[in-house]
Structure formats: structure tokens, C-alpha cells
Amino acid sequence: MTMIDSGTQATPAEIKQSVAELEDEAITIIREVAAECRNPVLLFSGGKDSAVLLHLAAKAFRPGSLPFPVMHVDTGHNFEEVITYRDMLVEHYGVKLVVASVQASIDSGRAVEETGPRASRNRLQSVTLLDAIAEHKFDAAFGGGRRDEDKARAKERILSFRDHFGQWEPRAQRPEPWNMLNAKIRPGEHLRAFPLSNWTELDIWRYIGIENVALPSIYFSHRRTVVERNGMLLSVGGPVTVEVGETPFEETVRYRTVGDASCTGAVRSTASNVEEVLVEVAAARITERGATRADDNFSDSAMEDRKREGYF
Amino acid sequence: MVLRIATAGSVDDGKSTLIGRLLHDTKTVFEDQLSAVEKASTRYGDGSLNLALLTDGLRAEREQGITIDVAYRYFATPKRTFVVADTPGHAQYTRNMVTGASASDVAIVLVDARNGLTEQTRRHLFVASLLGVKLVILAVNKMDLVDFDEATYHRIVAEATAHAQALPAPVVLNPLPISALLGDNVVDASTNMPWFTGVPLLDLLETIEVPGDHNVGARLAVQWVIRPYSTEHHDYRGFAGRLTGGSLAIGDLIRVLPGGQQSTVIGIDRGGVPQDTAQPGEAISVQLADDIDIGRGDVLVAVVASEAPIVTDRIIADISWMVDKPLETGSRWIIKHQSRTAKAFVGAIELRHDVATATHSPAESLGLNDLGRVHLNVSVPLVIDSYDRHRPGGAAILIDEATGMTCAALMIRDNE
Numbered sequence: 198m199t200m201i202d203s204g205t206q207a208t209p210a211e212i213k214q215s216v217a218e219l220e221d222e223a224i225t226i227i228r229e230v231a232a233e234c235r236n237p238v239l240l241f242s243g244g245k246d247s248a249v250l251l252h253l254a255a256k257a258f259r260p261g262s263l264p265f266p267v268m269h270v271d272t273g274h275n276f277e278e279v280i281t282y283r284d285m286l287v288e289h290y291g292v293k294l295v296v297a298s299v300q301a302s303i304d305s306g307r308a309v310e311e312t313g314p315r316a317s318r319n320r321l322q323s324v325t326l327l328d329a330i331a332e333h334k335f336d337a338a339f340g341g342g343r344r345d346e347d348k349a350r351a352k353e354r355i356l357s358f359r360d361h362f363g364q365w366e367p368r369a370q371r372p373e374p375w376n377m378l379n380a381k382i383r384p385g386e387h388l389r390a391f392p393l394s395n396w397t398e399l400d401i402w403r404y405i406g407i408e409n410v411a412l413p414s415i416y417f418s419h420r421r422t423v424v425e426r427n428g429m430l431l432s433v434g435g436p437v438t439v440e441v442g443e444t445p446f447e448e449t450v451r452y453r454t455v456g457d458a459s460c461t462g463a464v465r466s467t468a469s470n471v472e473e474v475l476v477e478v479a480a481a482r483i484t485e486r487g488a489t490r491a492d493d494n495f496s497d498s499a500m501e502d503r504k505r506e507g508y509f
Numbered sequence: 510m511v512l513r514i515a516t517a518g519s520v521d522d523g524k525s526t527l528i529g530r531l532l533h534d535t536k537t538v539f540e541d542q543l544s545a546v547e548k549a550s551t552r553y554g555d556g557s558l559n560l561a562l563l564t565d566g567l568r569a570e571r572e573q574g575i576t577i578d579v580a581y582r583y584f585a586t587p588k589r590t591f592v593v594a595d596t597p598g599h600a601q602y603t604r605n606m607v608t609g610a611s612a613s614d615v616a617i618v619l620v621d622a623r624n625g626l627t628e629q630t631r632r633h634l635f636v637a638s639l640l641g642v643k644l645v646i647l648a649v650n651k652m653d654l655v656d657f658d659e660a661t662y663h664r665i666v667a668e669a670t671a672h673a674q675a676l677p678a679p680v681v682l683n684p685l686p687i688s689a690l691l692g693d694n695v696v697d698a699s700t701n702m703p704w705f706t707g708v709p710l711l712d713l714l715e716t717i718e719v720p721g722d723h724n725v726g727a728r729l730a731v732q733w734v735i736r737p738y739s740t741e742h743h744d745y746r747g748f749a750g751r752l753t754g755g756s757l758a759i760g761d762l763i764r765v766l767p768g769g770q771q772s773t774v775i776g777i778d779r780g781g782v783p784q785d786t787a788q789p790g791e792a793i794s795v796q797l798a799d800d801i802d803i804g805r806g807d808v809l810v811a812v813v814a815s816e817a818p819i820v821t822d823r824i825i826a827d828i829s830w831m832v833d834k835p836l837e838t839g840s841r842w843i844i845k846h847q848s849r850t851a852k853a854f855v856g857a858i859e860l861r862h863d864v865a866t867a868t869h870s871p872a873e874s875l876g877l878n879d880l881g882r883v884h885l886n887v888s889v890p891l892v893i894d895s896y897d898r899h900r901p902g903g904a905a906i907l908i909d910e911a912t913g914m915t916c917a918a919l920m921i922r923d924n925e
Binding site for chain 1: 580581583605608611612736737739741745749781792805829831843848905918
């Protein structure tokens with residue numbers, strides 16, 4: 198396919214080469230963590246980053262099969278298209294799927310549902326995630342986090358240490374000279390591995406185009422009934438109900454990120470395929486999280502605070 | 510195509526401001542990021558736009574106005590794509606400077622024009638030398654605070670050049686005068702310093718040529734053995750790892766080290782796709798003609814390699830010590846070298862580098878942020894190269910067995 202690039206004057210061959218180098222780096226990280234850790238797991242949200250991550254992990258061990266399971270932390274606030282897509286991929290790659298349910302954490306009293314108009318299950322995911330890591334004795338969890346996503350993520354190591362409480366301590370991180378990964382941990386501690394650390398949103402979309410990575414349909418333009426809340430377009434239905442003073446309307450939108458349906462906003466867009474999305478991403482003036490995640494806009498350090506608690 | 514940059518310099522020399530300026534003036538800053546910085550500038554400062562807040566992302570950093578940990582930022586111009594590691598200037602975070610510099614093509618060392626060279630500047634130049642950073646840009650910053658004075662600039666450049674040439678591995682400096690705060694010579698040429706005839710920083714970064722790696726011949730440190738056991742691929746055995754040192758092709762004769770057996774490459778896959786040849790940097794898996802016992806940590810080396818690695822259980826290395834607990838003669842650590850993990854015993858501490866004078870002295874132990882040279886005995890033979898000739902084969906880390914903390918970066922030197 199023809200890759201469009203308004204960000205640089207790079208030729209299609211140069212773009213292919215730069216994305217291939219990122220792939221080499223990611224596959225090297227995935228193999229290293231799989232070899233050093235006893236029981237790793239790949240965190241899969243159904244979003245584009247985890248789709249790329251799963252695609253890379255499958256490639257890393259081909260023609261062998263994926264030597265670790267995939268885990269979905271299910272908030273119960275899902276986009277239907279994403280669950281369909283998840284089950285399709287599990288079938289396609291023949292991987293083992295573990296579902297960790299936020300609803301179950303709430304039912305058992307481990308997590309308490311937030312209330313109010315901004316209530317979301319996003320933060321509760323940390324509880325469910327840490328409980329599942331402990332229950333299944335996972336010692337490493339691969340995540341699709343990227344350093345360009347957020348200023349706290351920009352500080353993240355490739356292989357990131359979590360203490361007994363699942364906490365991230367940004368001031369005491371292990372140095373990673375030459376990107377050499379230290380996977381040594383004690384029982385009860387675990388690691389988060391971020392093979393996409395050095396990818397940008399543009400790289401992700403270029404890779405999706407070159408490799409034909411399948412995505413949930415909501416990443417491309419479609420008609421949807423939404424309400425506008427705090428500058429964000431939220432899909433009406435499921436966890437989102439119409440508040441007093443709001444008028445639902447139909448709009449042509451797509452999603453730039455996929456997360457908990459209660460706090461993930463859509464953007465107005467007519468981009469219906471990867472090439473059109475690439476044009477849009479290259480011209481974007483607002484970050485993907487700024488445009489679409491109500492949870493990150495609560496405060497200046499929302500991501501840092503959640504990460505410290507054990508978030509993805 | 511991607512240029513990897515690390516910043517270095519003393520605290521308050523303006524590293525984060527410089528990166529913020531580069532991001533801002535190349536229009537890489539998104540509107541929501543800029544409005545967040547505007548809000549934070551009011552909260553943590555006098556209200557004027559503080560570009561350092563673009564990279565100082567942790568709450569403690571914003572409160573204290575310092576950089577604590579390496580932040581990685583990505584930006585592109587029509588000519589090049591850049592990854593910038595913004596590293597802390599405070600002495601207690603020097604280990605992060607080592608980390609940032611280890612994976613960089615270019616180091617930008619900032620100096621405050623009012624203060625001239627400080628011990629930290631000398632330390633950072635020393636680190637750049639030890640870690641073999643290929644290009645060093647000396648950015649004399651805050652020129653606006655010395656009235657853009659030409660003589661001040663030349664005095665600092667002369668002092669830094671003298672220090673850089675006295676380093677164990679001399680470093681060539683590319684100097685320029687800037688004001689990160691006002692933007693002089695960052696993206697646009699300064700009108701305040703007509704006496705400077707060079708190009709602004711961004712032009713330099715866009716056009717600077719990075720010297721290529723030495724071709725020492727193909728090496729593949731085995732990370733993982735792919736054995737599908739499926740009907741379709743019943744006899745498949747792929748040795749997976751990242752190729753370094755030189756290219757590899759089907760038909761090439763390889764030697765397995767440390768074992769010494771030889772075989773022929775009969776298949777190369779990259780991401781599961783067969784190809785005839787592979788280039789350094791590619792993550793591949795290799796099939797061999799013979800059924801040889803090969804596992805994680807073994808290294809496949811091209812028999813025709815222009816420079817053969819050394820197999821030894823004794824190494825001499827320059828070391829950057831990164832934790833409070835001291836390194837002492839006779840102490841034991843975990844060593845990780847490529848895909849091999851083993852135990853290491855400190856046979857001797859040969860010396861401690863004095864970063865300020867670029868000399869060295871005998872040492873009984875090494876403390877946090879010390880740079881020195883050690884002799885290690887390793888529990889198994891390692892397949893090593895000199896760090897200067899082949900970085901992946903000459904780099905290693907030490908890990909504390911009790912805490913799991915990464916304690917040191919090692920640059921292996923010739924065994925002479």
C-alpha cells in the first residue's frame with residue numbers, strides 16, 4: 198500500500214525501514230522477557246496498541262506458538278465491537294485467554310464502584326489487574342504502553358519493576374544501560390514489560406497499515422449517537438446515560454483510543470481506512486489521550502497517580 | 510534514520526528548557542500539552558511559559574523544578590526523526606545520565622555561560638568518553654545572561670576542548686552558543702550573536718553524520734530456541750536473537766561459542782518470514798545444518814568474522830557504579846552479558862577515575878556515581894568483544910542478588 202506521510206519527507210522505503218527497526222527492537226524485548234521470566238502474560242485491551250503487541254508477540258516465536266497467555270481486564274463497560282474482535286483474535290492466534298473481571302472485584306468487595314457523573318471503572322482496573330497477577334502468579338505482564346502517550350509514561354523503563362503492592366516508584370527505577378533488561382525479582386514482586394516504549398501513535402498506524410493488523414471497527418469512521426460532555430463525545434448507551442441539560446445527537450466519528458466505554462471519547466472523523474487515519478494522525482494537534490480520555494484530564498498528574506497504584 | 514540524542518549538563522543548565530524549546534519551535538507540542546504546561550507554569554512558577562515542564566513529567570519534578578529521571582521524547586522534522594533522552598543533572602542521578610548516554614548517537618552537553626565548566630560538566634564529558642558516544646555537541650547556554658559575549662563563549666569552549674582532549678578516549682566537540690530560554694541558535698539563527706558563523710542546533714542535528722559501527726563479522730547471542738513440535742514444523746529448531754556485528758547469509762559457516770562446534774546456516778527467518786540474508790540489528794531466528802546442543806546464552810559467530818570474539822571467564826572493564834552500597838574487592842554479583850546471566854566475583858579494583866582532572870588513582874572500593882576499572886572472575890566463560898570494537902559484545906550490567914537492583918554498567922576493555 199502507499200503510505201502517506203505529511204510529518205516527514207521520508208520515502209515509503211524509509212518508513213518501512215524505520216518501522217521494521219521498531220519491530221526488531223520489540224521482538225527482541227518480547228523474547229528476552231519470555232526467556233527470563235517464569236510465567237509472563239500479555240495484557241490485551243482490544244485497543245490498537247495491544248493489537249500490535251499481540252501481532253509482534255506472535256511473530257517473535259513463529260513458527261512456534263505464543264509461549265504465554267493473554268489477559269483481558271474486563272471493566273464490564275465494553276464496546277460490543279471490541280469483545281467480538283477480542284474473541285476473533287484469540288481464535289486466530291490460538292492463544293489462551295484469561296479474563297479478569299472488574300465486576301467480580303466489585304461483587305467481592307475488593308473494589309468500590311465510583312459514583313457521580315464522572316464515575317468510571319478505569320481506576321478500579323488496577324485492583325483487578327493486581328489481584329489477577331497474584332492469583333495466576335504472573336511474574337511479568339506485557340503492556341502496550343508507549344512513552345509518547347503521556348508525560349509520566351515518558352519516564353517509564355522498558356522492563357519496569359513493581360513492588361509487593363504492585364506499586365511503581367518512579368524515583369527508584371532500575372537503570373537500563375544499552376536497553377539491557379534486568380528481570381531479577383523476589384517472590385511477590387513483578388515486572389511490567391513495554392515492548393512498544395519507543396513507538397509513537399504514527400508508528401503504530403504505519404505498522405498497522407504495512408502489516409495489515411486487524412482492528413476493532415470503531416477505530417474507523419461510523420455513525421453513532423453521542424452526547425458532548427466536558428468537550429468529549431461519549432457514546433450513549435451502556436454505562437453512559439444522558440444527563441440533565443444534554444441532548445444526544447448523531448455524528449460521524451471514530452475512536453483514537455479504546456478504553457472503558459464510560460470515559461473514552463470519540464472524535465469527529467471521516468477516516469474510514471488506515472491511509473485516511475494516517476493523514477489525520479499526522480495532522481493532529483491534540484494528543485490521543487488529551488482528545489479521548491476523560492480520566493487523564495482530571496488533573497495534571499492523573500496518569501502518574503494511577504501508575505503508582507499499579508495501573509497499566 | 511532516527512537520531513538518538515541524550516542531554517547532559519549540571520542542574521539548572523537548562524536541559525529540559527532546551528528540549529522544550531526544540532519541541533515547541535518544531536511545532537511538535539500538541540495543543541492540550543501546551544495548555545497543560547501553561548496551567549502548570551502558573552502553579553509552579555511566575556506564570557511565564559516554562560518549557561521545561563514539557564519533559565519534567567513527574568509531580569516531584571514539577572514541584573522542585575528539577576529533572577529526576579530520564580524522560581524520552583520523540584519529534585520529527587521534514588529531514589529527520591529524533592528520540593531525545595532528557596537526563597538529570599543532579600549528581601545523585603548520574604546513573605541515569607549513563608543510561609541515557611548508553612543508547613545515544615549524540616550527547617548535547619550544556620554549560621551555563623555564567624558559570625563555565627563545572628565538575629558535573631567534566632563528569633558528563635568523561636561519561637561520554639567512557640561510553641563511546643560518537644558525537645558530542647557543547648551547547649553554551651544562557652548567552653542572554655552574559656550579554657551574548659563572544660569572549661566568554663570562546664573561553665568556555667577552549668576550556669572544554671582542553672578537557673575533552675585529555676580524556677581516556679578523546680572526544681571531539683561541536684560547540685555552539687545558545688539561549689534555550691529565548692530560542693537563540695536553537696531552531697532559528699540568533700540575531701544577537703552575529704559573530705557566530707555556525708548553524709543553529711536543529712540544523713546541526715538534522716545534518717550531522719553518525720559514524721557507522723565497526724564490521725566485526727556476524728554474531729548472534731541466542732535468546733530463545735524456537736521448537737514448534739507441530740506436525741508441520743516437526744524438525745524445526747530456530748535459534749532466535751538479534752544479529753549484531755555484521756551481516757549473515759544462508760550458506761555461511763558459523764561457530765558456536767563457547768562450545769566451538771561448527772555448522773552451516775540453512776535458514777533465516779525474520780518475524781517468521783524466511784529471507785536469504787540478515788543485517789545487523791534484525792531480530793531473526795537461524796536454522797543450522799547440524800543437530801548441535803545450543804541454548805540461551807550461546808553465541809553463533811561467523812567463521813569468516815574479521816575479528817573473532819574472546820571466550821574468557823576473566824574480564825577487565827570500566828565500570829559506572831550506580832547504588833549506595835559500595836563495590837568492594839571480593840564482593841559477588843550477578844552479571845548479565847548479552848543473553849547470558851552468571852555470577853561475578855570482584856577480583857580487583859584497578860583504579861578510580863578522577864572525572865575532574867581526567868586522571869586516576871588507586872581505590873579500595875567504589876561508591877555511588879564513581880567511575881573506575883575492575884577485574885572480574887565470572888562463573889562461566891563469556892563470549893566477549895572489546896566495547897570499543899563491538900558494543901553489544903562489550904557491554905554488561907551487574908545486579909545485586911539480594912535486592913535485584915541494577916548496580917553497574919560495564920564497558921569491557923581489552924584483556925591486556
